[in-house]
Amino acid sequence: MTSPLPLIAQLAMGLALGTLAGAWHFMSLRWNWPLFAEGRAAAALALQLARFALTGALLFLLAHVGALALLAGMAGFLLARAIVMRRHGGQP
Numbered sequence: 001m002t003s004p005l006p007l008i009a010q011l012a013m014g015l016a017l018g019t020l021a022g023a024w025h026f027m028s029l030r031w032n033w034p035l036f037a038e039g040r041a042a043a044a045l046a047l048q049l050a051r052f053a054l055t056g057a058l059l060f061l062l063a064h065v066g067a068l069a070l071l072a073g074m075a076g077f078l079l080a081r082a083i084v085m086r087r088h089g090g091q092p
Contacts, residue, residue, distance in 0.1 A: 014062050014069035018076025021058045025051055026084040
């Protein structure tokens with residue numbers, strides 16, 4: 001499937017959306033683990049499901065834009081992971 005967007009637009013959109021989605025995905029872990037620790041498993045699982053669903057939906061939409069948008073989105077997602085891990089602990 002060919003996208004009507006130019007390649008540079010696919011790249012920019014994918015990278016920007018992937019980075020934002022990745023930042024939200026990994027930063028939301030700060031809300032998720034305390035719910036498990038407090039014994040609120042239903043709320044924690046709901047948040048976990050929301051994280052996965054929103055990430056999956058974004059990647060699905062990027063795949064429909066084009067392969068370059070999807071690859072750039074995944075690159076942005078992994079970039080956000082590295083930044084969050086570096087700033088908030090853990091090994092990158």
